[in-house]
Amino acid sequence: MFPDGTVEIMKTDAAIRRAKELGLDLICIAPTAEPPVAKAMDYGQWQYEQKKKQHDARKKQHVILVKELKFRPNTDDHDYEFKKNHAIRFLQEGNRVKAVVQFRGREIAHTDLGQKLLQRFAADISAYGQMDGQPRMEGRNAHIIISPVKKH
Numbered sequence: 001m002f003p004d005g006t007v008e009i010m011k012t013d014a015a016i017r018r019a020k021e022l023g024l025d026l027i028c029i030a031p032t033a034e035p036p037v038a039k040a041m042d043y044g045q046w047q048y049e050q051k052k053k054q055h056d057a058r059k060k061q062h063v064i065l066v067k068e069l070k071f072r073p074n075t076d077d078h079d080y081e082f083k084k085n086h087a088i089r090f091l092q093e094g095n096r097v098k099a100v101v102q103f104r105g106r107e108i109a110h111t112d113l114g115q116k117l118l119q120r121f122a123a124d125i126s127a128y129g130q131m132d133g134q135p136r137m138e139g140r141n142a143h144i145i146i147s148p149v150k151k152h
Contacts, residue, residue, distance in 0.1 A: 002040045009035060066145070068098045071121075073113040080117075084124055091128040091148040100143045114142040122146060 002008075003022065010018075012026075019026040019040040027046050030037040039046075067090040069083045087097045099121050101114035118135040122144060129146040136143060 062094055065095045066098050067095050068100060071101045071117060073101060073107050073110055087125055088128050094148055097146045098143055100141050103140045108140055118142060118144045
């Protein structure tokens with residue numbers, strides 16, 4: 001393709017010669033196409049446009065983070081509400097939430113309290129996110145991961 005809008009199928013050396021006559025470079029746009037697609041344009045300008053496209057693509061992407069909230073089996077209602085509101089905000093921003101119940105000392109004997117707390121937490125924020133599996137125990141911690149609900 002040439003700057004004047006003409007599109008031709010020609011041999012490589014002829015295309016290079018024509019691009020040089022116009023004071024431009026021959027840039028291979030799609031080398032795997034049959035026949036390969038090349039464009040006559042300024043190489044510096046083409047590099048600039050490619051960088052700009054990559055920058056715009058990077059600007060639009062969103063990295064999903066996993067935000068962690070820690071509870072204890074006997075977490076107070078006020079603290080629970082506070083952390084629940086944080087989790088809702090995280091989910092609305094598009095991040096995942098990992099809720100962890102830590103058991104210390106003799107609290108490990110009451111893992112059922114931690115499981116109930118996580119189930120309650122998942123039920124309370126079900127409008128904003130869904131559970132990825134059931135609450136799991138790992139050592140002295142029980143945790144659950146909640147992903148944001150996809151908006152249609």
